Amino acid sequence: MTRFVAGRIGFYxxxxxLLAFFTIPLLWLATAPFTSDPTYEVRMPDFTFENFQMIxxxxxxxxxxxxxxxxxxxxxxxxxxxxxxxxxxLSRVRLPGRDALLYALLLLSSIITGTAAMVPLFQLAIELxxxxxxxxxxxxxxxxxxPAAIFMIKDxxxxxxxxxxxxxxxxxxxxLQIVRHVVVPLVRPGLATIAVWTVANVxxxxxxxxxxxxxxxxxxxxxxxxxxxxxxxxxxxKVLSTFGLLYSVPVVLMYLFVSKKYGFRFHGGxxx
Numbered sequence: 001m002t003r004f005v006a007g008r009i010g011f012y013x014x015x016x017x018l019l020a021f022f023t024i025p026l027l028w029l030a031t032a033p034f035t036s037d038p039t040y041e042v043r044m045p046d047f048t049f050e051n052f053q054m055i056x057x058x059x060x061x062x063x064x065x066x067x068x069x070x071x072x073x074x075x076x077x078x079x080x081x082x083x084x085x086x087x088x089x090l091s092r093v094r095l096p097g098r099d100a101l102l103y104a105l106l107l108l109s110s111i112i113t114g115t116a117a118m119v120p121l122f123q124l125a126i127e128l129x130x131x132x133x134x135x136x137x138x139x140x141x142x143x144x145x146x147p148a149a150i151f152m153i154k155d156x157x158x159x160x161x162x163x164x165x166x167x168x169x170x171x172x173x174x175x176l177q178i179v180r181h182v183v184v185p186l187v188r189p190g191l192a193t194i195a196v197w198t199v200a201n202v203x204x205x206x207x208x209x210x211x212x213x214x215x216x217x218x219x220x221x222x223x224x225x226x227x228x229x230x231x232x233x234x235x236x237x238k239v240l241s242t243f244g245l246l247y248s249v250p251v252v253l254m255y256l257f258v259s260k261k262y263g264f265r266f267h268g269g270x271x272x
Contacts, residue, residue, distance in 0.1 A: 024042055027042045028040075028041075028042045028241070029241065029244055029245055029248065030245070031043065031044070031045045032045070032237065032241035032242075033045075033051050033052070033241045033242040033244075033245045034046070034047050034048060034049070034051070035048070035051075036048045036050060036051075037238075038051075038237045038238060038241055039237065040237075050238075051238045051239065051241070051242040052242055054238060054239050054242070055239065055242050055243055055246065058239070060216055060217065060219070060224050061221075061224060061228075061239075061243055063217065064219060064220055064221040064223070064224035065221050065246065065247065065250070067134070067218060067219060067220045067221070068202075068203055068220035068221045068222065068247075068250075069250065070134060071134060071137060071138060071141070071202055071209070071220055072198070072199040072202040072203050073199070074134075074135075074138040075138050075141045075142050075145070075198055075199075075202045076194075076195045076198040076199050076202070078138065078139075078142040079142050079145050079146055079149050079194065079195075079198045080149075080191050080194050080195050080198070082142070082146060083146055083149035083150045083152075083153050083194060084153060084157075084179070084183075084184070084187070084191060085179070086146075086150045087150050087153040087154040087156075087157045088157050088179055088183060090102065090150070090154055090157075091154055091157035091158050092157075092162075092165075102150070102151055102154065105147035105150065105151065118207070118211065121140055122211060122212070125140065125212055130212070131212060131214070132212070132213055132214050132215050132218065133212075134213070134218055136212065137208060137209060137212050137213060140208060140212070141201075141202055141205065141208060145198055145201060145202075149194050149197070149198065152190070152193070152194060152197075153187070153190050153191070153194055155190070156187040156189070156190030156191075157183070157187060157190075159187075160182075160183055160186045160187060164182050164186070165178050165182055165183070168181070168182050192258045192261070193258075195258070196254060196255060196258050199251065199254060200251060203220075203222070203250075203251055204222060205220075205222060206222045206223060206226070209222065209223050210223050210226075221243070221247050222247075224243075225240070225243060225244070225247065228240045228243060
């Protein structure tokens with residue numbers, strides 16, 4: 001009995017420590033922007049909005065959030081559309097070595113990351129005239145995320161009944177019409193999952209935009225945040241905490257909206 005009680009106490013103590021480890025930084029992020037003189041400690045804010053005025057007065061802070069939104073949405077649209085078409089083809093067409101190809105793509109995309117392929121990607125961007133271009137950055141980010149996205153969305157495609165497509169084909173629907181009007185409504189939870197996953201990856205990406213976008217007016221928030229330091233190299237907590245809060249809100253809202261609407265179900269849209 002004593003050993004059981006001691007085990008339970010130890011278990012709940014560990015859970016409390018882990019919760020504190022993740023909760024305290026979030027509490028700091030929620031309170032520091034409303035504190036006139038924030039420190040690294042979590043304390044009751046005095047509910048000032050001067051810090052937000054500093055962000056508004058910053059020449060690039062708010063516009064960088066727009067740039068992040070453009071990059072994230074553009075990449076998400078491209079990845080969702082292309083991965084859905086590719087996954088549908090791989091799910092319905094029996095090709096020799098299809099599964100081996102999928103696992104090879106996933107393995108290579110995990111091993112050869114954007115950081116490892118930075119030199120050839122940078123050289124390719126120079127040859128194609130895509131340096132300092134948000135469109136070029138969207139294409140490069142999409143190429144890096146597509147293999148994993150195809151692998152994930154294929155499970156959703158496999159779960160949709162082929163009888164629905166056969167019925168549509170009998171009535172003269174083309175392959176694209178079948179994908180648009182039959183398959184896509186059934187795999188919307190999967191598409192939403194891929195969209196959120198893509199936006200989260202692009203939203204927090206620092207290295208690619210930092211290397212490929214030299215114009216500060218085109219740089220996303222992840223890069224601009226790196227500049228929010230004093231001349232001595234110290235973090236400007238007033239600006240950094242406020243910008244960090246604004247930087248986090250769009251992703252959190254997107255996650256809550258998609259989670260409420262689709263629930264991140266890892267199967268197709270057929271009720272079981």
